[in-house]
Amino acid sequence: METRRDVFQAIADPTRREIIGLLAQQRLNLNTIAENFDMSRQAVSLHIKILQECNLITIERKGRQRICEVKLEKLDEVNEWTRSLRVFWNHKIQALKKVVEDPDESK
Numbered sequence: 001m002e003t004r005r006d007v008f009q010a011i012a013d014p015t016r017r018e019i020i021g022l023l024a025q026q027r028l029n030l031n032t033i034a035e036n037f038d039m040s041r042q043a044v045s046l047h048i049k050i051l052q053e054c055n056l057i058t059i060e061r062k063g064r065q066r067i068c069e070v071k072l073e074k075l076d077e078v079n080e081w082t083r084s085l086r087v088f089w090n091h092k093i094q095a096l097k098k099v100v101e102d103p104d105e106s107k
Contacts, residue, residue: 007077010054015039016047023057023070030066 010016019033034044048068051057056074060067 005050005053007054007056007074008081010051010056011075011078013047013050015044016051019044019047019051020056020070020072023068024072027067027069030068033068 011020015037018036022028022033022036030045030048031041033048034041037044048057048059052059054074055071057068057070060069
């Protein structure tokens with residue numbers, strides 16, 4: 001059975017968020033990415049694999065190197081979700097503010 005991953009799972013981990021941040025600055029090969037972390041290259045490769053499965057990065061083979069590039073447009077899902085929550089909670093807070101400022105109005 002294939003594991004289905006999404007962008008929220010990818011960004012849930014601080015290491016993966018840091019990898020996204022590194023790749024947002026420039027394309028990097030796997031070894032260069034791994035040099036930025038105090039963990040095994042195999043552990044970094046697992047994070048890279050998850051990011052790739054979530055379509056947040058692409059990997060291009062150049063000879064023996066694997067060059068990673070971030071696909072930031074995939075983060076639009078997160079932006080849209082948080083935007084909808086902000087709208088929802090702003091409405092709730094405004095309604096609560098009305099009740100607190102003028103309790104007689106809510107009766």
